[in-house]
Amino acid sequence: MxxxxxxxxxxxxxxxxxxxxxxxxxxxxxxxKAVRSAVEANDTDLAASTLRKATAVLDKAATKKVIHARTAARRISRLHAAVNKMA
Known part of the structure; x- marks a missing residue:
């Protein structure tokens, strides 16, 4: 100490x-996890709303340097791809 x-x-x-x-x-x-479970359940409305929330949380974490900016961008991109694949 x-x-x-x-x-x-x-x-x-x-x-x-x-x-x-x-x-x-x-x-x-x-x-x-909420976005992934909404995608699994094929709930388009829930997936879209949780995706917006997840994007905000990831961007804020990247801004505060909790996670790397590219890590946040990659995760957001993958979540968008999963939600867009549903539609």
Whole structure:
């Protein structure tokens, strides 16, 4: 464990950021799962609405640097492809 005042503060900050990032990653998993389950159920309306929500969550996570921007773009692209394949 750190002993310097600044190192202790950095450790506290890292714990807070880690918890926040974990929540964002969990949210990403849940919205992607919702889109996938709507596609599996062939529910076009639900898939479209959850896709909009998933796109917003992924873009925000990329903006906050929780996930890489290209990772977010790739996931959004794959979800769009899955939803478009339904129609």
């Amino acid at each position: 750190a002993n310097h005042k600044s190192a202790l503060k950095r450790h506290r900050q890292s714990l807070v950021r880690n918890e926040r990032n974990t929540m964002v990653r969990t949210r990403i998993k849940n919205v992607v």
